[in-house]
Amino acid sequence: MTKLIRIALVLALGVVAGPAQGQESSWGLDLTVHGGLDKYSALGLRSGLSHTDFSDSQQLKDTSRSVGATAILRLGMVELGAIGELGRPGKSNTTTVLGALGGLNLDLRLIRIEALGELGGHRYGNALRNSAVIEDSKRSDWLAYVGLRPGVSLRFGEGGRWILGVWGFARWDVTRKNIQVTLRDGGGKGSYRLGGSQFGAALRLGISL
Numbered sequence: 483m484t485k486l487i488r489i490a491l492v493l494a495l496g497v498v499a500g501p502a503q504g505q506e507s508s509w510g511l512d513l514t515v516h517g518g519l520d521k522y523s524a525l526g527l528r529s530g531l532s533h534t535d536f537s538d539s540q541q542l543k544d545t546s547r548s549v550g551a552t553a554i555l556r557l558g559m560v561e562l563g564a565i566g567e568l569g570r571p572g573k574s575n576t577t578t579v580l581g582a583l584g585g586l587n588l589d590l591r592l593i594r595i596e597a598l599g600e601l602g603g604h605r606y607g608n609a610l611r612n613s614a615v616i617e618d619s620k621r622s623d624w625l626a627y628v629g630l631r632p633g634v635s636l637r638f639g640e641g642g643r644w645i646l647g648v649w650g651f652a653r654w655d656v657t658r659k660n661i662q663v664t665l666r667d668g669g670g671k672g673s674y675r676l677g678g679s680q681f682g683a684a685l686r687l688g689i690s691l
Contacts, residue, residue, distance in 0.1 A: 512689075513553055514688025519683065524655065525674060527541070531674060539573065546570045550684075559586050561584065565581050565602070576608075578605040579604055584598065592638065609661070616663045645687065649683065652680070658676065
């Protein structure tokens with residue numbers, strides 16, 4: 483029994499370590515698109531504003547969609563790339579992400595595990611709007627953010643050319659803004675805090691060059 487366990491361990495190590503060692507000198511470019519669902523916690527109402535005056539969607543509290551694309555350069559186990567993403571498409575309070583990616587990957591034959599970090603800018607467009615409560619004002623605000631993007635993908639087709647996988651992601655705004663608004667009733671002033679976190683998951687599809 484002990485001998486069988488030793489043999490099994492050697493075989494398992496060969497499956498894991500073999501591809502990893504083989505990719506040390508490998509390089510390539512992965513181009514993918516992704517789409518999924520996410521949740522924000524990035525808006526806090528302050529003076530002159532009440533939670534009951536705004537819907538969950540107007541406060542960024544609803545579950546929303548996101549679509550985006552990534553370009554990732556693989557240098558062995560190291561990955562460097564860029565991401566662009568549109569959040570809440572079709573809604574008045576959309577968001578945009580432009581960021582850089584960096585991290586590591588582990589190839590297990592047809593499966594690749596990735597652990598990436600994000601750093602970039604997070605744009606909130608018309609973050610809080612309700613014409614019955616505040617004067618209509620179109621604005622956008624950029625905040626710096628950091629994030630994590632772990633994922634797993636299946637490589638298939640000739641030479642593992644095609645990519646099908648899933649991302650999980652989390653982002654945290656490292657800057658905050660206090661936004662002043664003019665109230666429609668009486669023309670007084672109100673304010674809300676912008677900046678917080680975002681969590682979600684997405685399906686990923688692309689090609690490896």
